[in-house]
Amino acid sequence: xxxxxxxxxxxxxxRYTASQxxxxxxxxxxxxxxxDTEMLEDRLNDEFPIDKALVKEIRAEMPTLGTTPDRxxxxxANDGKGExxxxxxxxxxNSMIAGTSVTDDGHAKVSASRVVRNGDYVCYIMLGANNVDxxxxxxxxxxxxxxxxxxxxxxxxxxxx
Numbered sequence: 001x002x003x004x005x006x007x008x009x010x011x012x013x014x015r016y017t018a019s020q021x022x023x024x025x026x027x028x029x030x031x032x033x034x035x036d037t038e039m040l041e042d043r044l045n046d047e048f049p050i051d052k053a054l055v056k057e058i059r060a061e062m063p064t065l066g067t068t069p070d071r072x073x074x075x076x077a078n079d080g081k082g083e084x085x086x087x088x089x090x091x092x093x094n095s096m097i098a099g100t101s102v103t104d105d106g107h108a109k110v111s112a113s114r115v116v117r118n119g120d121y122v123c124y125i126m127l128g129a130n131n132v133d134x135x136x137x138x139x140x141x142x143x144x145x146x147x148x149x150x151x152x153x154x155x156x157x158x159x160x161x
Contacts, residue, residue: 016121018058019059020159021159025127026072028155029127034066035062035071036064037063044058044073054088059074060073069100077122078120082120083117089122097110105130107138111142112145113126113149114153116153127148128147
């Protein structure tokens with residue numbers, strides 16, 4: 001849900017930290033949360049190039065092993081910069097989708113990923129259990145991945161309800 005910054009707390013009020021956002025979204029997954037390590041700054045800059053002048057605080061996690069593409073990026077933007085951060089994360093998402101082959105095992109999860117924002121709080125969510133049924137259609141894999149990602153979207157949105 002996108003709201004303008006005037007209808008929600010601004011990052012300047014710091015109602016939430018990036019760690020609180022990350023922890024809230026992470027808790028929605030339980031054992032289905034696959035990232036296990038903080039994303040190093042170089043990797044974060046490569047995958048999610050966001051102008052540092054827009055960011056008050058950022059936390060990102062990814063898996064260290066395996067081939068799953070899971071990522072969680074929680075950003076507290078500087079006051080009034082949430083939309084710019086959202087646009088940067090959407091551009092990174094579009095780049096990932098364009099760079100992922102339909103035959104790639106993670107294609108459905110990458111395609112189902114979402115960028116959500118509430119004021120100056122922004123989150124990139126590509127998470128959830130992996131569908132291991134290779135006999136289902138690509139469409140069914142995408143539906144499954146969307147349901148998994150929506151767990152995190154709902155958790156993020158619940159913080160602002």
